[in-house]
Amino acid sequence: MNKPADRSLAPADTGRLPQRVHFERDGTVSIATGKVELGQGIFTALAQIAAEELGVPLEKIRVLPPSTAYSPDEGVTAGSLSIQDAGKALRRTCAALRALLERSGGRSYWELDSPREAPGDAPEKSPSSYSVVGTNAPRLDLPAKFAGRPSYVQDLGLSGLLHGRVVRPPHPYRRLIDVDTSSTKAKVVRDGSFLAVLAEREEDAIAAAKRLRARATWEPAPGMPRDFHAWLKEHVAEHLVVKQNAAPERTRTAVSRVQASYRKAFIAHGSIGPSCAVARAQGDRLEVWTHSQGIFNLRRELATVLSMREANVVVTHMEGAGCYGHNGADDVALDAALLARAADGRPVKLQWMRDDEFAWEPLGAAMVVDLEAHLDVAGNIVSWRHDLYSNGHAHRPGRADKPTLVAAGHISSAFELAPAINPPLPAGGADRNAIPLYDVPDLLVMNHYVRDMPVRSSSLRSLGAYGNVFAIESFIDELALAAGADPVEFRLRHLKDARARAVIEKAVEASGWGQWRSAEGRGHGIGFARYKNLGAYSAVVAEVDAARELRVTRLVVAVDAGLLINPDGAANQIEGGCIQAASWTLKEEWRPGALGWEDYPILRFSEVPPVDVHLLKNAHPPVGAGECTMGPTAAAIANALHHALGVRVRELPLTAERIVRAIHA
Amino acid sequence: MAEMKIEVNGEMSDVAADPETPLLYVLRNDLGLVGSRFGCGGGQCGACFVLVDGRAMASCDLPLWSVAGRKITTVEGLGARSVLHPLQRALIAEQAAQCGYCMSGIVISAVALLANSREPTEAEIRDALDKHLCRCGSHNRVVRAILRAAHEQAR
Numbered sequence: 085m086n087k088p089a090d091r092s093l094a095p096a097d098t099g100r101l102p103q104r105v106h107f108e109r110d111g112t113v114s115i116a117t118g119k120v121e122l123g124q125g126i127f128t129a130l131a132q133i134a135a136e137e138l139g140v141p142l143e144k145i146r147v148l149p150p151s152t153a154y155s156p157d158e159g160v161t162a163g164s165l166s167i168q169d170a171g172k173a174l175r176r177t178c179a180a181l182r183a184l185l186e187r188s189g190g191r192s193y194w195e196l197d198s199p200r201e202a203p204g205d206a207p208e209k210s211p212s213s214y215s216v217v218g219t220n221a222p223r224l225d226l227p228a229k230f231a232g233r234p235s236y237v238q239d240l241g242l243s244g245l246l247h248g249r250v251v252r253p254p255h256p257y258r259r260l261i262d263v264d265t266s267s268t269k270a271k272v273v274r275d276g277s278f279l280a281v282l283a284e285r286e287e288d289a290i291a292a293a294k295r296l297r298a299r300a301t302w303e304p305a306p307g308m309p310r311d312f313h314a315w316l317k318e319h320v321a322e323h324l325v326v327k328q329n330a331a332p333e334r335t336r337t338a339v340s341r342v343q344a345s346y347r348k349a350f351i352a353h354g355s356i357g358p359s360c361a362v363a364r365a366q367g368d369r370l371e372v373w374t375h376s377q378g379i380f381n382l383r384r385e386l387a388t389v390l391s392m393r394e395a396n397v398v399v400t401h402m403e404g405a406g407c408y409g410h411n412g413a414d415d416v417a418l419d420a421a422l423l424a425r426a427a428d429g430r431p432v433k434l435q436w437m438r439d440d441e442f443a444w445e446p447l448g449a450a451m452v453v454d455l456e457a458h459l460d461v462a463g464n465i466v467s468w469r470h471d472l473y474s475n476g477h478a479h480r481p482g483r484a485d486k487p488t489l490v491a492a493g494h495i496s497s498a499f500e501l502a503p504a505i506n507p508p509l510p511a512g513g514a515d516r517n518a519i520p521l522y523d524v525p526d527l528l529v530m531n532h533y534v535r536d537m538p539v540r541s542s543s544l545r546s547l548g549a550y551g552n553v554f555a556i557e558s559f560i561d562e563l564a565l566a567a568g569a570d571p572v573e574f575r576l577r578h579l580k581d582a583r584a585r586a587v588i589e590k591a592v593e594a595s596g597w598g599q600w601r602s603a604e605g606r607g608h609g610i611g612f613a614r615y616k617n618l619g620a621y622s623a624v625v626a627e628v629d630a631a632r633e634l635r636v637t638r639l640v641v642a643v644d645a646g647l648l649i650n651p652d653g654a655a656n657q658i659e660g661g662c663i664q665a666a667s668w669t670l671k672e673e674w675r676p677g678a679l680g681w682e683d684y685p686i687l688r689f690s691e692v693p694p695v696d697v698h699l700l701k702n703a704h705p706p707v708g709a710g711e712c713t714m715g716p717t718a719a720a721i722a723n724a725l726h727h728a729l730g731v732r733v734r735e736l737p738l739t740a741e742r743i744v745r746a747i748h749a
Numbered sequence: 750m751a752e753m754k755i756e757v758n759g760e761m762s763d764v765a766a767d768p769e770t771p772l773l774y775v776l777r778n779d780l781g782l783v784g785s786r787f788g789c790g791g792g793q794c795g796a797c798f799v800l801v802d803g804r805a806m807a808s809c810d811l812p813l814w815s816v817a818g819r820k821i822t823t824v825e826g827l828g829a830r831s832v833l834h835p836l837q838r839a840l841i842a843e844q845a846a847q848c849g850y851c852m853s854g855i856v857i858s859a860v861a862l863l864a865n866s867r868e869p870t871e872a873e874i875r876d877a878l879d880k881h882l883c884r885c886g887s888h889n890r891v892v893r894a895i896l897r898a899a900h901e902q903a904r
Contacts, residue, residue, distance in 0.1 A: 123848025123885055222844060229849030230837040230856060232784020232824030239783040247778075287767070287774045290790075356788050356796050356884050357850045405786075406848030406885045438789040652844055656890070660847050663886030681793040681882065689878040692888040 103156050104177045105134065107194045113140055115147045118158025119170040120377060121225070122407035124710055125653040126166045128223045132649055133171050136216040137178035137209060138193065147224075151400035152383050160378035160480060162409070162543065163511060164619055164708025167649060171706065179208040211647055211703050220652035225403075237373050237402035238360045238435055245362075247286040248423040248434035249293035250416075251279040252490075254443040254679055256305035256540070260494075263300035268292050273426045276496030277302075280423055282432065290437070308539045308676050313347045313452045316473040319534050326470075326515045326529040334525040335467040338458030342566050344559055346455070347735040348551035349673035351448035351544055352684055357405025359412030359445065360435035363424035370397045370424065374417040375404025381482025382414050386421055389492045389499065408664070409544040410480050412436055412445040415490040422491060439679040444490055447674050448544030449475045449504070451514065453555035458526075463567030465578060467526035470518055472552065475534050476504030477513035479542035490540075503535045504542055511616045517549035517715060520556050521614055522578035539676075545664070546714040549615060553715020554669075554722065554736060557611040561723045562732065571610060571723065572597065581614070583621050583644050586700060588612050590642035591623035594698050605631025609723025611716035620645040620712035621700075624662065626720035627693075630728040634738055636666050636693040636721055641713055643697070646704035655697045657710040662695045663687065665717035673737050755816055757782065758826030768814035773797045775813055776823060784824040784853045788882070795881030798854035799823050805861040824853035827860060836860055839898035840891070847885035855881050859895050868903050871896065 106114040115134050121127045127147040135142040148155070158170050183206035185193055211217070229235050251263075260277035270283035270292035281296065283289035309315035362373040370392060376382045379399040387394040404413060420434040436444070451474040458467040479488050484502035492499045506513030515531040544550075564574035572592050579585055591610065592598070600608055607630065612623040621644040627637045639662050648654050667687035678684045718736065726732050731746040753764050757780060764779050771790075776782045776799070785808055788796030792807035799808045800822035828834035833841075836859055846852050855878060862869055862877040869877070874895050875888075883891070 123846075123850075125847070220844075222841065223846075226844065226846055226849065227833070227837075227841055229846060229852055230840045231828075231833060232782075232853045232856075234783050236786075236850065238786060239777075241781065241783075285766070285770075285774070286778055287770045354884055355848075355850075356794055356882055357786060358788075403848070405850035408884070435787060438791070438793075656844060656847060656887070659889065660886030663888060664884065667886075680791060681789060686882060686884065689875040689881065689883075689888050689892070690872075692875075692886075694889060 104174055105181060112144050112146050115145060116155045117170050118150055118156045119166040120150050120161045120401045121403050122161060124657055125223050128221055129167060129649040129653060130174055132216050132221050133175050134178050136214055137175050138182055142216055142221055149401050150379055152379050153398050157380045162377050164711045167706045167708050175208055180206040217649050221650055235403060237362060237375050237404055238357055240362050240373055240402060242431040244430040246282050246427050246430050246432045247289040248280055248282050248432045249289040250419045251293045251296045253302045254439055255307060257302040258305050259303050261301045261303055263296060268296060273423055275422060276498060277494040278422060278491045282423055282427060306538055312450050316452055316534050319536050320532040321535040322533040324531040324533055326531050327519045327527060329527040331526040335458050337460050338466050339461045340459045340566060342563055343456045344562055344734055346453045346555035348451040349736055350450045350539060351668050351672050352442060352674045353408050353411040353445055353544060354686060355405040355411055358436040358438055358441040359416040361417040361420040362431055362433045363420035364431040365424040366429045368396050370421055372399045372417050372421060373402050374399060374413055376413045376417060378482060382417055385481035385487055385489060386418060389418060389487050410446050410542040412441055414481050418489045418491045442678045446479050446540050446542035449477055449541035451551035453551060455555055455559045457563055459567055463569055465524050468520060468524040470529040472514060472518055473532045474514040475537050475541050476506045477543055477547040478507050479504035503537055510618055514548040516547045516616055517552045517613055519617055521584060521617060546711040550714045553613040554718040557719030558722050575612060584614060587621045587623040587642040587644050590698050591625045591640055595625035595640035605629055605728055607724045607728025609720045609727050611719030613716050615712035619707045620709050622712040622716050624713055624716040624720040626724040628724040628728055630725055633740055634725060638693050639695045641697055643709055644700040645707050645709040647706045648699060649706060651699055654709045658697050658713055659695045661710055661713045662717050663692055665714040669718040669721050669737055671737055753817060757821045758823060766813055770813045772808040772811045772813055772816055782823045782825050786850060786853060795854040796851050798857040800857055800861060805858040824856050835901055836898040839894040843890045843894040845890035845894040846887050851881060851883045855891060863899055863902060868899050
């Protein structure tokens with residue numbers, strides 16, 4: 085078994101070395117990063133950056149699982165920022181060490197006495213001389229994963245391990261009214277309205293939790309309103325101007341007006357492995373192993389909720405199943421910690437069951453986007469108004485002054501939980517990518533923030549960008565139609581940015597857009613965005629067959645993510661993003677009561693289209709690529725559906741029911 | 750609680766567990782074979798698949814008593830000692846994963862497919878893997894890896 089336990093307790097000598105790079109006695113180099121591996125391949129990319137800048141072979145580099153015990157606090161691993169931020173910091177450190185080496189008179193890195201005195205302004209290698217960065221280095225972690233070796237926190241074995249399960253109803257609740265714990269063959273742990281079980285054997289914990297759930301009564305909290313999108317518009321707490329460029333004189337030249345309203349459902353993360361954590365409480369110390377995206381923020385919040393000193397809590401990252409945003413990782417870590425305090429110093433492993441995950445993970449927030457634009461006599465856009473209605477898209481621990489973890493609201497000394505908020509612009513949250521990149525003289529973009537949250541939601545891959553780009557890029561096609569223009573030409577006409585034009589032109593050329601041969605029920609469509617309006621550019625062409633049911637038959641995507649550290653790794657992320665976005669767009673809509681995969685189908689092997697990825701090569705600063713195609717894929721599919729059947733479906737997902745309704749509208 | 754003998758990856762093991770215990774928990778917690786993973790507990794996602802007498806099936810809802818006298822193979826039992834199975838090598842060649850959590854189960858179903866079909870078509874591969882959910886979107890790379898392994902097997 086793997087032994088992260090030892091490492092989290094005492095990396096005895098990391099304290100006196102530069103925090104990011106450690107030359108080990110066995111001739112390897114350890115990298116301590118604050119960014120975590122989520123299945124995105126970040127450790128391999130960071131190892132490439134270190135190998136390149138140090139001039140050390142890639143196979144000598146080890147990336148340590150981040151821990152609050154010894155890693156730099158690099159915040160949350162989110163927003164496609166790891167390459168951009170952590171990669172940059174690591175490159176700078178390694179360049180400094182290399183400069184030190186060059187002045188050392190022929191010694192090796194392992195013989196340097198005091199690497200702390202590394203110069204802060206050492207020159208970095210020129211990208212033109214790179215020999216490791218920019219190559220398709222195979223992922224360091226995959227051979228072990230294909231062989232089935234221990235790889236995830238779910239696999240962590242510690243001696244004396246107990247198994248825990250949490251007991252919650254499949255809906256939000258105010259309090260646990262009553263529970264019959266008689267003849268329960270596991271230890272019952274109750275703290276206020278938090279209820280869980282501990283057992284020596286996992287199957288006994290599962291059985292006991294199931295039994296208790298059937299014998300407990302809860303006072304439910306108000307659930308999801310029937311028409312959540314209408315409810316959103318009636319419960320706005322703040323009307324926020326995202327961007328305004330007033331040019332009413334241009335709008336007065338308009339000859340036509342187009343309006344449309346778009347909707348996006350709640351989406352589940354739906355990771356294949358439900359959330360899991362291991363915790364051990366000994367004396368006044370707590371150790372937690374977690375697949376959280378933000379170990380320092382989680383530590384802060386655990387300390388607050390458990391009334392502990394932060395210094396007495398060690399949070400160490402271990403991989404979980406694929407992470408696409410703020411899932412149940414942090415919540416299950418508090419659940420496990422509460423159980424660990426009742427376990428007499430023994431470690432406790434707690435994995436949520438599939439129904440816990442569907443009922444309690446924070447979802448990707450539902451949205452309404454209303455758009456209105458005016459066209460002049462030449463068919464150019466003269467005004468644009470974007471009104472979005474949504475909860476906040478960030479409900480992570482450590483971001484607000486109050487806790488956000490599920491159990492914090494249920495324990496006897498319960499906390500009032502903070503509402504979801506939005507990260508500030510330019511990245512934004514609900515308003516991410518709400519500002520169109522197109523040239524629009526008279527512009528107003530509004531974010532109508534809804535604070536009340538009958539459904540728990542937070543950050544899911546690309547946040548508001550998925551809904552905003554779906555709306556904007558569907559609407560651009562609607563405007564092109566109104567202007568009698570080709571959708572590609574119409575986009576290019578309103579875009580000055582050369583990199584934006586380049587990805588559109590590449591996707592169009594690679595998909596054979598101009599040689600399209602129409603056939604009954606078939607269509608193609610395009611979607612474009614620059615992620616956050618400052619990250620990677622992407623254009624997606626979708627081809628669909630809607631003759632019987634809507635199927636995506638091919639996706640062609642062009643991406644400009646600047647300098648690529650590992651082109652195949654980026655392509656893998658982009659393919660995955662396109663396939664996940666196609667699944668969201670065709671099928672996914674979380675409804676209360678969803679407990680298993682039969683209630684929440686996702687795209688399967690036989691339904692997954694081929695995805696052709698084209699990466700534009702340049703030396704612009706590297707940016708993340710894992711999220712940039714989510715919105716463009718959705719819009720491309722909706723636009724292809726319109727091309728195929730002549731109907732516009734403005735509500736996601738694009739189900740058969742909605743398509744039929746649009747046909748009859 | 751009962752004592753039972755089960756055969757996993759060619760070795761007999763004594764297990765003390767309730768006969769109704771799903772095989773998955775015995776593999777992971779009693780035998781330390783954590784390559785088979787919990788995903789749903791109801792045979793809906795494929796993350797826990799193992800071979801039982803050569804047939805790929807879910808272990809998360811397979812009671813222990815039902816595998817007495819059967820030969821169980823987990824992902825750890827594929828290939829030879831320290832040599833990966835050709836399919837595992839093909840998956841590396843195609844870099845056919847992101848998080849990899851679903852992969853053990855997929856490898857099991859793919860090995861079962863290749864044992865019965867020397868050169869399956871792409872459609873047959875997708876059909877054989879349709880019970881497996883992958884959330885990261887590695888499907889196309891997995892299919893390419895299986896085609897690659899089949900091609901090498903056929904040579």
